[in-house]
Amino acid sequence: MRHRASLILGAVLVGLMAAAGLVSLAWTPWPLAEIDVLNKLAAPSAAHPLGTDGLGRDLLSRLMAGAANSLSVAAGAVLLGGGIGTGLGLLASAWGGRVEEALMRLCDLSFAFPALLFAIMLAAAFGPSLLNTGLAIAFINVPIFARVARGAANQVWVRDFVLAGRAAGRGRAAISRDHIVPNIAAPLIVQATIEIATAILAEAALSYLGLGAQPPAASWGRMLAEAQTLLWVAPMQAVWPGLCITAAVLGFGLLGDGLRDWADPRLVRRQA
Amino acid sequence: MIRVEGLSAALPQGQALRDVSLSVARGERLGLVGESGSGKSMLGLALMGMVPDAAQLSGRIALDGQDMTGATEAAWQPLRARKVAMIFQEPMTALDPLVRIGETVMEPLILHLKMRRRDARARALDLLAETGLTEPEAKMRQYPHQLSGGQRQRVLIALALACDPGVLIADEPTTALDAQIALRITDLLVRLSRDRGMALIFISHDLAAVARATERLAVMYGGDLVETGATAEVLANPRHPYTQGLIAARPRPDPAMIRKRLPVIPGTVPTLGDLPRGCRFAGRCAAELPRCAGTRPAPWPTASGQAACHLLEPAP
Amino acid sequence: MTRFLIRRAAGFVLTLLAVSVVVFAVMSMLPGDPALSILGIEASPEALAAMRSQLGLDAPAPARYAAWALGALKGDFGTSYAFRVPVGGLIAERLPLTLSLALGAMAVTLVLAPGLGMAAAARHGGPGDWAVMVLSQIGIAVPAFWMSILLILLFAVRLGWLPSGGFPGWDQPLAALRALVLPVIALALVQSAVLARVTRSAALEVMRLDFVRTARATGLPRRRILWRHVLPNALIPIVTIIGMQFAAIVTGTVVIESVFSLPGLGRLLLQSIANRDLITVQALVLLFAAIVVTANFLVDLAYVAIDPRLTGRQS
Ligand SMILES: Nc1ncnc2c1ncn2[C@@H]1O[C@H](COP(=O)(O)OP(=O)(O)O)[C@@H](O)[C@H]1O
Ligand SMILES: [Mg+2]
Numbered sequence: 001m002r003h004r005a006s007l008i009l010g011a012v013l014v015g016l017m018a019a020a021g022l023v024s025l026a027w028t029p030w031p032l033a034e035i036d037v038l039n040k041l042a043a044p045s046a047a048h049p050l051g052t053d054g055l056g057r058d059l060l061s062r063l064m065a066g067a068a069n070s071l072s073v074a075a076g077a078v079l080l081g082g083g084i085g086t087g088l089g090l091l092a093s094a095w096g097g098r099v100e101e102a103l104m105r106l107c108d109l110s111f112a113f114p115a116l117l118f119a120i121m122l123a124a125a126f127g128p129s130l131l132n133t134g135l136a137i138a139f140i141n142v143p144i145f146a147r148v149a150r151g152a153a154n155q156v157w158v159r160d161f162v163l164a165g166r167a168a169g170r171g172r173a174a175i176s177r178d179h180i181v182p183n184i185a186a187p188l189i190v191q192a193t194i195e196i197a198t199a200i201l202a203e204a205a206l207s208y209l210g211l212g213a214q215p216p217a218a219s220w221g222r223m224l225a226e227a228q229t230l231l232w233v234a235p236m237q238a239v240w241p242g243l244c245i246t247a248a249v250l251g252f253g254l255l256g257d258g259l260r261d262w263a264d265p266r267l268v269r270r271q272a
Numbered sequence: 273m274i275r276v277e278g279l280s281a282a283l284p285q286g287q288a289l290r291d292v293s294l295s296v297a298r299g300e301r302l303g304l305v306g307e308s309g310s311g312k313s314m315l316g317l318a319l320m321g322m323v324p325d326a327a328q329l330s331g332r333i334a335l336d337g338q339d340m341t342g343a344t345e346a347a348w349q350p351l352r353a354r355k356v357a358m359i360f361q362e363p364m365t366a367l368d369p370l371v372r373i374g375e376t377v378m379e380p381l382i383l384h385l386k387m388r389r390r391d392a393r394a395r396a397l398d399l400l401a402e403t404g405l406t407e408p409e410a411k412m413r414q415y416p417h418q419l420s421g422g423q424r425q426r427v428l429i430a431l432a433l434a435c436d437p438g439v440l441i442a443d444e445p446t447t448a449l450d451a452q453i454a455l456r457i458t459d460l461l462v463r464l465s466r467d468r469g470m471a472l473i474f475i476s477h478d479l480a481a482v483a484r485a486t487e488r489l490a491v492m493y494g495g496d497l498v499e500t501g502a503t504a505e506v507l508a509n510p511r512h513p514y515t516q517g518l519i520a521a522r523p524r525p526d527p528a529m530i531r532k533r534l535p536v537i538p539g540t541v542p543t544l545g546d547l548p549r550g551c552r553f554a555g556r557c558a559a560e561l562p563r564c565a566g567t568r569p570a571p572w573p574t575a576s577g578q579a580a581c582h583l584l585e586p587a588p
Numbered sequence: 589m590t591r592f593l594i595r596r597a598a599g600f601v602l603t604l605l606a607v608s609v610v611v612f613a614v615m616s617m618l619p620g621d622p623a624l625s626i627l628g629i630e631a632s633p634e635a636l637a638a639m640r641s642q643l644g645l646d647a648p649a650p651a652r653y654a655a656w657a658l659g660a661l662k663g664d665f666g667t668s669y670a671f672r673v674p675v676g677g678l679i680a681e682r683l684p685l686t687l688s689l690a691l692g693a694m695a696v697t698l699v700l701a702p703g704l705g706m707a708a709a710a711r712h713g714g715p716g717d718w719a720v721m722v723l724s725q726i727g728i729a730v731p732a733f734w735m736s737i738l739l740i741l742l743f744a745v746r747l748g749w750l751p752s753g754g755f756p757g758w759d760q761p762l763a764a765l766r767a768l769v770l771p772v773i774a775l776a777l778v779q780s781a782v783l784a785r786v787t788r789s790a791a792l793e794v795m796r797l798d799f800v801r802t803a804r805a806t807g808l809p810r811r812r813i814l815w816r817h818v819l820p821n822a823l824i825p826i827v828t829i830i831g832m833q834f835a836a837i838v839t840g841t842v843v844i845e846s847v848f849s850l851p852g853l854g855r856l857l858l859q860s861i862a863n864r865d866l867i868t869v870q871a872l873v874l875l876f877a878a879i880v881v882t883a884n885f886l887v888d889l890a891y892v893a894i895d896p897r898l899t900g901r902q903s
Binding site: 320322345350352354357359360362365367371379380384417428431432435 | 797798799801802803804805806807808809810812816817820821894895896897
Binding site for chain 3: 108109112113114115116117120121125197201204205208209224227228231232235238239241242245246247249250253254
């Protein structure tokens with residue numbers, strides 16, 4: 001019951017954010033970069049439903065564009081890093097022995113570097129930009145997915161139909177592609193959903209620190225940094241972007257929880 | 273000591289106990305037998321006020337003269353261990369793995385009997401020795417994982433005896449143990465019951481153990497109490513077809529094997545929701561009459577007790 | 589037990605070693621020439637070469653690593669390219685602030701979360717449980733830096749009770765403490781949400797176990813069962829998460845120090861990155877990673893203290 005609610009609420013939040021982001025690519029209530037200094041920090045009105053920012057730009061328009069940036073960077077980074085990590089995990093599982101041992105040790109080691117710190121380092125190294133932030137987040141996801149994929153794949157490799165395939169002389173790559181991947185898809189999708197939530201948080205933090213999106217690009221984290229300088233005059237400027245981040249992270253988190261319980265009903269019953 | 277009248281336990285999927293009436297006298301040893309899922313544990317738990325939250329109880333329960341019908345958790349809690357105690361089937365997992373044996377047994381002594389630690393320690397040592405645990409002094413300092421299953425069951429018995437309860441409910445105390453240890457634990461329970469004048473409810477599906485340990489027998493099936501009577505009498509001359517089935521199904525030739533196999537009666541035990549409305553045994557019973565599935569048989573007197581079966585109905 | 593400890597201690601040292609190699613390697617691969625950033629683009633090639641050799645940059649990489657690692661062992665992290673002072677000094681000066689933040693946030697988390705989680709587990713399925721679950725689900729989704737901004741809005745802008753940022757220095761202890769209140773709370777609230785959830789689910793797992801039924805059958809009061817038997821058995825997953833949380837808090841300070849303009853290690857890290865002060869960045873990243881590895885090692889030690897089954901195999 002609770003898990004059904006998680007799934008629905010998560011899907012609704014994610015759907016809303018994704019829709020806002022998609023629409024912003026084609027249309028926003030106001031042009032994103034239209035500066036109107038005479039009309040800065042305007043109160044909400046029919047023309048500007050959430051008011052305007054310190055440069056007179058329409059807040060709602062910028063939040064929508066922020067959704068597009070945030071979600072695309074987070075999802076893209078998780079897909080890229082998750083894809084590479086899954087590949088490595090499959091490789092480790094298929095080969096076993098030394099290869100597996102070495103790859104997993106490397107993963108262990110990578111967990112000694114706090115993720116955000118690593119992203120800060122990489123973002124700094126390659127210069128502050130949204131693309132580099134995405135690459136840094138992708139990098140962090142590699143060992144996470146390598147570990148999940150390898151663990152799940154190891155459980156599939158010992159199943160009958162895989163053993164039969166091996167006995168029939170099929171190669172490890174072919175078995176991995178045809179049998180392992182479909183059978184480990186569920187945990188990977190769940191993990192990806194949850195990691196997108198983490199990635200949104202990371203992108204927001206990096207952009208807040210000035211290491212992510214650069215002006216005039218709209219980014220929730222960046223908007224919060226700008227709003228912080230105006231706390232005394234325009235407190236609501238600092239509320240909306242944070243709400244958007246929270247809603248997006250909450251949405252993906254709930255969706256991930258709901259999907260996990262849906263994919264593995266055994267867990268639900270154990271908790272009930 | 274214990275009096276139960278018309279006790280029923282309704283679970284969402286069906287009745288786990290139906291209209292059970294039973295009493296156990298001071299110092300009496302009662303065997304409770306029946307296949308898995310008959311409701312034996314549910315009855316034991318009801319006597320501890322520990323049925324699962326999902327179960328709705330109705331009927332009367334009196335403990336030592338005290339009416340516990342509809343009692344709350346707060347009302348039951350002080351009676352547990354002091355009036356009724358219970359030990360369970362699986363000794364391997366029934367002890368807190370992080371607490372030393374000594375501390376475990378001392379806990380109720382300090383908490384309920386307000387003993388000082390020193391006295392509680394001495395008392396715990398006595399209790400462990402009484403249950404026949406070897407080297408009790410050393411075992412007091414050990415953790416559960418350092419003990420064998422039989423040793424742990426002895427610890428659990430010592431724990432149950434700590435506050436000198438009037439009744440001990442032993443729910444399949446030997447099922448998880450190997451044959452020899454099981455025999456010793458059974459004998460231990462009988463000895464403790466005799467020495468202390470403590471009533472014993474011995475739940476088992478091992479008829480040989482029940483024959484050895486108890487004076488009176490109650491047979492359960494599908495949440496019903498189908499037959500009661502003196503143990504020897506019921507085993508020698510079972511009146512209810514279900515009891516007859518249980519006894520017949522028990523493997524005879526090799527006494528060491530008896531414990532190993534569950535009794536097998538043709539057909540499978542239906543799930544709670546699928547039980548017939550009348551006699552629960554209808555559908556599996558070899559002597560079934562047309563009215564059995566629809567009409568519940570009343571209990572009829574037998575040589576030393578009662579049996580609920582339409583066959584026993586006096587001819588009109 | 590000793591074998592377990594020796595294995596873990598060896599793992600700890602090896603991990604630290606590996607971490608230092610990785611940090612060094614990554615930093616060496618980064619673009620940018622320290623000599624250039626020190627002398628500026630107008631410097632002559634000769635001056636640049638001289639500066640490189642003065643910084644030890646012309647030696648081969650293994651030699652440079654050895655020199656750096658040996659120095660680090662003695663607390664000598666080299667001289668900051670940007671500030672022209674020993675990196676060790678820069679760090680030592682800022683460490684107390686960052687440590688106070690991190691330890692303070694950890695302490696507040698440990699005071700808040702386990703109690704909430706246990707209370708929720710004890711009322712499993714009830715309105716109290718539901719409230720804790722909903723609040724913590726939201727708490728996990730709130731970024732710590734937005735939480736900080738909200739706290740500033742309420743307590744600094746609206747109520748004016750606490751400063752919105754800045755640090756007055758340790759020579760004014762009371763003011764220093766006031767400056768740390770909001771950042772500590774911001775860090776702790778988010779982590780408390782995580783820990784309360786973990787505590788709750790770990791406790792619920794334990795509550796299904798047989799020995800809890802034994803404790804109930806022994807007539808132990810509910811509270812005592814929860815605190816004396818359920819909580820200790822739930823500690824293994826809880827302690828594991830606490831270790832990970834300490835790492836999260838330590839990295840969290842980097843962002844939070846920025847929100848509150850606190851001159852700690854995180855600010856130093858961001859400044860050094862902006863200044864291309866690689867040698868300082870290198871030392872800081874090593875330090876942060878070392879804190880994380882140490883936290884994990886302490887968690888391993890805690891396992892041994894919690895669970896007697898890990899200490900011997902007598903059975
Ligand atoms: N917690 C519970 N929730 C739902 N059904 C239960 C629960 N405990 C027992 N039952 C059901 O009650 C019936 C009686 O079970 P039990 O008393 O354990 O039988 P026995 O001890 O004789 O094997 C069974 O059908 C069982 O499935
Ligand atoms: Mg049972």
